[in-house]
Each structure stands twice: as structure tokens, then as C-alpha cells.
Amino acid sequence: MRSPQEPLETDPLIDDPDTRIVVCCGSGGVGKTTTAAALGLRAAERGRRVVVLTIDPARRLAQSMGLTELDNVPRPVPGIDTTAGGELFAMMLDMKRTFDEIVEAHADPARARAILDNPFYQSLSAGFAGTQEYMAMEKLGQLAARDAWDLIVVDTPPSRSALDFLDAPQRLGSFLDGRFIRLLMAPAKAGGRAGRKVMSLGMAGLSLVTGTLGKVLGTALLRDVQTFVAAMDTMFGGFRTRADATYRLLQAPGTAFLVVAAPERDALREAAYFVERLAAERMPLAGLVLNRVHTSDGAHLGAERALAAAETLESRESASDADRAAAGLLRVHAERMRQLTREERTRARFTAVHPRVPVVEVPALPEDVHDLAGLRAIGDRLSQTDGAQPFG
Amino acid sequence: MVSGKGGTGKTTVAAALALALAEEGRRTLLVEVEGRQGIAQLFETEALPYEERRIAIGPGGGEVFALAIDAERALLDYLQMFYKLGGAGRALRRIGAIDFATTVAPGLRDVLLTGKVCEAVRRRGPDGGWAYDAVVMDAPPTGRVTRFLAVNDEVAGLARVGPIHHQAQAVMRVLKSAETAVHLVTLLEEMPVQETADGVAELRAADLPVGGTVVNMVRPALDSTAATPLPAPNDLAAALTRAGLRDAEALTAPLLSQGREHVTRLALEATQRDELARLDLPVRELPLLPDGVDLAGLYRLARLLRAQDW
Incomplete structure (x- = not known):
């Protein structure tokens, strides 16, 4: 039952100086953050200047790298082996601070103050779901523009759907192209191009819409929103240009997407969506990282035969301690073999639909990873293209 | 409200x-808000439309309805229900206001989703009784659930007067009442348990009622191994030979290493159980179903939930 897929070779990928960005995506709870951190560490210890951008609010990367806190600035990770000339930085996205920085960088001080003090802005930037995706793209763009690292490893937000990460910039674009934003701004900014656009809707339409908005939102909130949008207007253009640029960066040859999954039905279904979506967006998929795969060196003994042997031992007239212990171990083995079969079945469904996606399997570890040694071990597994085949 | 870290099976537990x-003669409504059609997949039906429809009869004999909430439709419903907008609602959609509200300003999306659920909770049937005896929501993951549920507190602060203010306050009253319980699904692993503990603290700080924890996918503990020290390789090989296995020598090393992993896992699970116990909440458990959760498995889980104290 050896899989027909070609193996995903991660070392050539992270060693290639042309690889500038690696994006780890996948559904929640599949070890995305750990994979990103392990790859970043491995690349750094193999000589590259790496920054790992994580977005997960659980601060798991921080823990696994032995840091108590990551702020919005990349910090050097202590304890890594720099003999190959590489270095490792890590940061965790602070959404609000990223948003504030954009405002401060693109608006004059008075206008920046007005935006930062606006109640609507404060709620929006503090992390209504969705802001995270914009800010992740923004931060990725910033890191790439700084040119201080030669490899950026990105962990994507724990979205309601992993695909939100790709959609955010376009959503922003369509919003900014929309008439709604112009309408919202009309009362705060009479005349000009926006005013004429509004006029073209007809006065009846305008009063209907703003009247409705006032009724629904309440006039105070509507005023806050209008002030916010007016204040943001100058920077929105640049924001969008950068979001578009980042999107193009993701399509560029120096970018590689890794879809991360566990051998479970839901995680692999999400992974399949992602593979299809990346193809549709012409974004370069490097392959699938299948985490938490169970393996056994005794796979030639199947579950049923193991259970039968266990029963034989347990039913012996004078079963010794060794017999009982052996029976217990055989039952553990039987459970492992059942799990292996389940995982293989789940994986086969994915393989049947996506036979050409390269795969690397990372065996399940009995314990969670929370130090550099653990990350190194994961990195070793990620680079093994032949050692992790449970059905060899 | 059923929440949990990604990968813990919260949709399965909610269903x-x-x-x-x-129960016999009762109706429950199962609500999905993440647009993933997870309910349809679990119940092996076609994708759910934005419409409450009966999808199952529970093991107790009552009816289960399901609803996959679509934020855009929910917004138009709301506008219609509260403001009788008619043509203005269509105008809002045409200029992109609906898009704005449901995607670019996702906080409003959360307002709509929680609002729709509260509407179902408070709805009366034709006979004057409650339309649903229970409403179960497959809520966003633990990391976001407090903000999701508390979004109306924020909205009530932003819109200080007017219909939105009142609506937001009404939704928060329902969510903070004794009739609401937020259950958190976890696995016996470090990160999900840590996230559960963080989630409980956040929910409590936001004054939201925490129900209990549900430990999902509990694997059977094989006591004989846990209780017995691992045998010496020679003794194990001899026992395997007595069991009629011919390749005993080749099996000892793999079996011992798997045994060690098993013992490690049991010890880790015991630690995580202690962590959960410290939260001082009711703990319910559901087993790992060896063949995955199909419809029969879902009913089995439902029966197991019924058999536990609530």
C-alpha cells in the first residue's frame, strides 16, 4: 500500500536561495504553527537568515521557542546553532499595533490622532474577526519589503476557513472599489469626485440610503463610521496597493505554499479545498505536510492476529506476569494497527483526488513539542522522505 | 453553545x-455559523440552505432541526424584520453595504449570527409555547468564542442609543442568562486543554455562563500495560512464542517501544485530566469511535451524552 505520490523534499525547498517565502496553511489544530517554527529553525541552522511570522493568538510558537512573549517586532531566537551562518528571528502578529502603525505611517499626525481615537476604529483594529487576515498580509508585505531576511516562514491565521487568508486582500479591494464607501463619506466630504458619484445615484436614492443607515446604525454610530472612513480615505489607497502587491508576491516563483493537515477526515477535506484553491489562484503549492501520522515497526502483525495472540496468552491456565504484559502490549499494538488503517484510508481518499501533490509525513509524537530540541526533531522528520512510510 | 479548539470535534459534539x-415531543435546533456545511456532512444530507429544516429524530424521539446561518441573508432578514425596509434593503445590497456589513466589518457578522440564534431561542410556536425547547450552536473556536459571544456588549457601547443598541442589549441578556451554557470541547492533550483553561477564564471575565467541558475522542486505556511494568525483551519474546507468533524476536522491540509510548501517553492524559479538574466544571467524556463518526456513530455519541449527568 505504498503511496503513489512523490515525496515532498523540504530540505531542497528551504535551502534554495530562490525560496523567499514559505506559507503554511491548513485548518486549525493540525500543527501548522509547529510546522512553521520547525521549518524556520531548520532553515536557519542550515545557514539561512530566517524570520518566522506567526499569527496564532495562543502564542504557541512563543512557547515552543522558549520565548515568554513575542511582540510585533521580529526578535532573535536564542539557543540556535549559528555555525552554518544562519540566524532565526520570530515574531507574533499584534493586529492592533500593525493597524496603528499603518495609520501612523500614512496619515499626518493630526489625522492619525483622529483615526486612532475613533471608537469605530478602536473596535475594528482590536480584532474583530477578519482584521487579522488583512494585517497578516500587511505584515508579510512589510517583512518582505525590509529585505533583512532571505526566508520568511508564515503561519496563517486560525480562520473560520483557512481560505480567508487568500480572500482578505480581494475583499478589501472590492470594498474600496465599491460605491458604499463613497456614500458613507459623502456627508463628511461634500463635493469632489465622491460627491458627484453620489449625485449620480439621485438625491432620492441618497436620502433613502443614508436615512436607512442612520435608522439602522443609530446616528452617533453612523457619524463615527463616517469620520473613520473619511479619515482612513487617504491611506486606504496605499493600503490596497500594498495588499495587491502582497497578493502578487504570493503568486511569485519565490513563494511556496505548504498545506498542513493531519490524517483525519475534516483536516484532509480542508487541505483538499486549499490545494484546489491554490491552483485556481495560480499560487505555487510545494506539497502537503501530513502531521501526526501513526507508524509501527511491527506492521507485519495485523490487528486481528495481535488480538488473537493476546487472547491466547490471557486464557492460558497459568498465565505468568510476562504473559499478561505481552497480552497488554499486543492489545496496544492492535489499537495502533487499527489507527494506522484508519489513517491510511483517510489519506487514500485525498490521494485519489490529488495524486500529484507531493507529501511528507511526520510521525505522531507521544508528547507535545515545546522546546527547540522538539522543533529540531520535527525538522528532522520533515526532511526525511523515506523514513516515515508506515506501510513500507 | 459548543466551542472548542480546532480539531477537537466541536461540530460533532454540537450535533x-x-x-x-x-426528547420525545420536543424540538431542538442545531445552528451552524461558520459556513462549512459541517452539519450536512455529519448527517449525510445535501448542503443545508438558509432555512430551518428537520434533519433527524433524536434517540429520545424528539425532532432535530438544523440551520446553516448565512450572514448576508440574516442581515436582510433583520432589516426586513425590524425596519420593514423593502426596496431600501435591495438598494443597500446594490451599493455594497451588505457586503461591507457581512465581510469587511466582520464584527457586524458576529452580531447577526448571535442575533439570529437569540431570535430562535425567543421564538414562540403557533401554540404559544417555545418554538424550540433547546437551541445548540456550533460556535466559533475557543480562541474567538468570547469575542464572538460578547460582540453585542461592544456594539451596545458603540451604538449608544437607538434600535441597534436595544437589540444588542437584548441579545446579551439571553447569552448571559442562566438558560445559556457554553460548553468547551477538548482532547486530553496539552494545547487543547491549555486553550480550554484560557477560554474558561475569558468567558468568566466576560460574564458568560460556562457550562462544562467535553473531553472528546478518549482512547481506551489498556490497564494491563499501565499496571504491569514492561517485560524484559527475552521474557516478552518467550511469551509471544507461547502465543503462537513465529516472528517473536522481530516483534519485541516494536512492541516495547509502542508500550513505552502508550505509558507516556497515559501519564500525559492523567496530567491533562488533573488540569481540567482544576477548572471546577462538570467534565463529560466521549470515546474515540474507531471507524470515525458516521451517522450511526453520531447517534452512539448522543446516547452516551444522554447517559451522563447534565
Whole structure:
């Protein structure tokens, strides 16, 4: 039952100086953050200047790298082996601070103050779901523009759907192209191009819409929103240009997407969506990282035969301690073999639909990873293209 | 409200809970808000439209309805219900206001989703009784659930007067009442348990009622191994030979290493159980179903939930 897929070779990928960005995506709870951190560490210890951008609010990367806190600035990770000339930085996205920085960088001080003090802005930037995706793209763009690292490893937000990460910039674009934003701004900014656009809707339409908005939102909130949008207007253009640029960066040859999954039905279904979506967006998929795969060196003994042997031992007239212990171990083995079969079945469904996606399997570890040694071990597994085949 | 870290099976637990609550003569509503059609997949039906429809009869004999909430439709419903907008609603959609509200300003999306659920909770049937005896929501993951549920507190602060203010306050009253319980699904692993503990603290700080924890996918503990020290390789090989296995020598090393991993896992699980116990909440458990959760498995989980104290 050896899989027909070609193996995903991660070392050539992270060693290639042309690889500038690696994006780890996948559904929640599949070890995305750990994979990103392990790859970043491995690349750094193999000589590259790496920054790992994580977005997960659980601060798991921080823990696994032995840091108590990551702020919005990349910090050097202590304890890594720099003999190959590489270095490792890590940061965790602070959404609000990223948003504030954009405002401060693109608006004059008075206008920046007005935006930062606006109640609507404060709620929006503090992390209504969705802001995270914009800010992740923004931060990725910033890191790439700084040119201080030669490899950026990105962990994507724990979205309601992993695909939100790709959609955010376009959503922003369509919003900014929309008439709604112009309408919202009309009362705060009479005349000009926006005013004429509004006029073209007809006065009846305008009063209907703003009247409705006032009724629904309440006039105070509507005023806050209008002030916010007016204040943001100058920077929105640049924001969008950068979001578009980042999107193009993701399509560029120096970018590689890794879809991360566990051998479970839901995680692999999400992974399949992602593979299809990346193809549709012409974004370069490097392959699938299948985490938490169970393996056994005794796979030639199947579950049923193991259970039968266990029963034989347990039913012996004078079963010794060794017999009982052996029976217990055989039952553990039987459970492992059942799990292996389940995982293989789940994986086969994915393989049947996506036979050409390269795969690397990372065996399940009995314990969670929370130090550099653990990350190194994961990195070793990620680079093994032949050692992790449970059905060899 | 059923939440949990990604990968813990919260949708499965929400569905099993909705089935479990459907006693004879009662109705439960199972609500999905993340647009993933997870309910349809679990119940092996076609994708759910934005419409409450009966999808199952629970093991207790009651009916289970399901609803996959679509934020855009919910917004138009709301506008229609509260403001009788008619043509203005269509105008809002045409200029992109609906898009704005449901995607670019996702906080409003959360307002709509929680609002729709509260509407179902408070709805009366034709006979004057409650339309649903229980409403179960497959809520966003633990990391976001407090903000999701508390979004109306924020909205009530932003819109200081007017219909939105009142609506937001009404939704928060329902969510903070004794009739609401937020259950958190976890696995016996470090990160999900840590996230559960963080989630409980956040929910409590936001004054939201925490129900309990549901430990999902509990694997059977094989006591004989846990209780017995691992045998010496020679003794193990001899026992395997007595069991009629011919390749005993080749099996000892793999079996011993798997045994060690098993013992490590049991010890880790015991630590995580202690962590959960420290939260001082009811703990319910559901086993790992060896063949995955199909419809029969879902009913089995529902029966197991019914058999536990609530």
C-alpha cells in the first residue's frame, strides 16, 4: 500500500536561495504553527537568515521557542546553532499595533490622532474577526519589503476557513472599489469626485440610503463610521496597493505554499479545498505536510492476529506476569494497527483526488513539542522522505 | 453553545448534543455559523440552505432541526424584520453595504449570527409555547468564542442609543442568562486543554455562563500495560512464542517501544485530566469511535451524552 505520490523534499525547498517565502496553511489544530517554527529553525541552522511570522493568538510558537512573549517586532531566537551562518528571528502578529502603525505611517499626525481615537476604529483594529487576515498580509508585505531576511516562514491565521487568508486582500479591494464607501463619506466630504458619484445615484436614492443607515446604525454610530472612513480615505489607497502587491508576491516563483493537515477526515477535506484553491489562484503549492501520522515497526502483525495472540496468552491456565504484559502490549499494538488503517484510508481518499501533490509525513509524537530540541526533531522528520512510510 | 479548539470535534459534539436533547415531543435546533456545511456532512444530507429544516429524530424521539446561518441573508432578514425596509434593503445590497456589513466589518457578522440564534431561542410556536425547547450552536473556536459571544456588549457601547443598541442589549441578556451554557470541547492533550483553561477564564471575565467541558475522542486505556511494568525483551519474546507468533524476536522491540509510548501517553492524559479538574466544571467524556463518526456513530455519541449527568 505504498503511496503513489512523490515525496515532498523540504530540505531542497528551504535551502534554495530562490525560496523567499514559505506559507503554511491548513485548518486549525493540525500543527501548522509547529510546522512553521520547525521549518524556520531548520532553515536557519542550515545557514539561512530566517524570520518566522506567526499569527496564532495562543502564542504557541512563543512557547515552543522558549520565548515568554513575542511582540510585533521580529526578535532573535536564542539557543540556535549559528555555525552554518544562519540566524532565526520570530515574531507574533499584534493586529492592533500593525493597524496603528499603518495609520501612523500614512496619515499626518493630526489625522492619525483622529483615526486612532475613533471608537469605530478602536473596535475594528482590536480584532474583530477578519482584521487579522488583512494585517497578516500587511505584515508579510512589510517583512518582505525590509529585505533583512532571505526566508520568511508564515503561519496563517486560525480562520473560520483557512481560505480567508487568500480572500482578505480581494475583499478589501472590492470594498474600496465599491460605491458604499463613497456614500458613507459623502456627508463628511461634500463635493469632489465622491460627491458627484453620489449625485449620480439621485438625491432620492441618497436620502433613502443614508436615512436607512442612520435608522439602522443609530446616528452617533453612523457619524463615527463616517469620520473613520473619511479619515482612513487617504491611506486606504496605499493600503490596497500594498495588499495587491502582497497578493502578487504570493503568486511569485519565490513563494511556496505548504498545506498542513493531519490524517483525519475534516483536516484532509480542508487541505483538499486549499490545494484546489491554490491552483485556481495560480499560487505555487510545494506539497502537503501530513502531521501526526501513526507508524509501527511491527506492521507485519495485523490487528486481528495481535488480538488473537493476546487472547491466547490471557486464557492460558497459568498465565505468568510476562504473559499478561505481552497480552497488554499486543492489545496496544492492535489499537495502533487499527489507527494506522484508519489513517491510511483517510489519506487514500485525498490521494485519489490529488495524486500529484507531493507529501511528507511526520510521525505522531507521544508528547507535545515545546522546546527547540522538539522543533529540531520535527525538522528532522520533515526532511526525511523515506523514513516515515508506515506501510513500507 | 459548543466551542472548542480546532480539531477537537466541536461540530460533532454540537450535533450529538442536539440529538441528545431531542426528547420525545420536543424540538431542538442545531445552528451552524461558520459556513462549512459541517452539519450536512455529519448527517449525510445535501448542503443545508438558509432555512430551518428537520434533519433527524433524536434517540429520545424528539425532532432535530438544523440551520446553516448565512450572514448576508440574516442581515436582510433583520432589516426586513425590524425596519420593514423593502426596496431600501435591495438598494443597500446594490451599493455594497451588505457586503461591507457581512465581510469587511466582520464584527457586524458576529452580531447577526448571535442575533439570529437569540431570535430562535425567543421564538414562540403557533401554540404559544417555545418554538424550540433547546437551541445548540456550533460556535466559533475557543480562541474567538468570547469575542464572538460578547460582540453585542461592544456594539451596545458603540451604538449608544437607538434600535441597534436595544437589540444588542437584548441579545446579551439571553447569552448571559442562566438558560445559556457554553460548553468547551477538548482532547486530553496539552494545547487543547491549555486553550480550554484560557477560554474558561475569558468567558468568566466576560460574564458568560460556562457550562462544562467535553473531553472528546478518549482512547481506551489498556490497564494491563499501565499496571504491569514492561517485560524484559527475552521474557516478552518467550511469551509471544507461547502465543503462537513465529516472528517473536522481530516483534519485541516494536512492541516495547509502542508500550513505552502508550505509558507516556497515559501519564500525559492523567496530567491533562488533573488540569481540567482544576477548572471546577462538570467534565463529560466521549470515546474515540474507531471507524470515525458516521451517522450511526453520531447517534452512539448522543446516547452516551444522554447517559451522563447534565
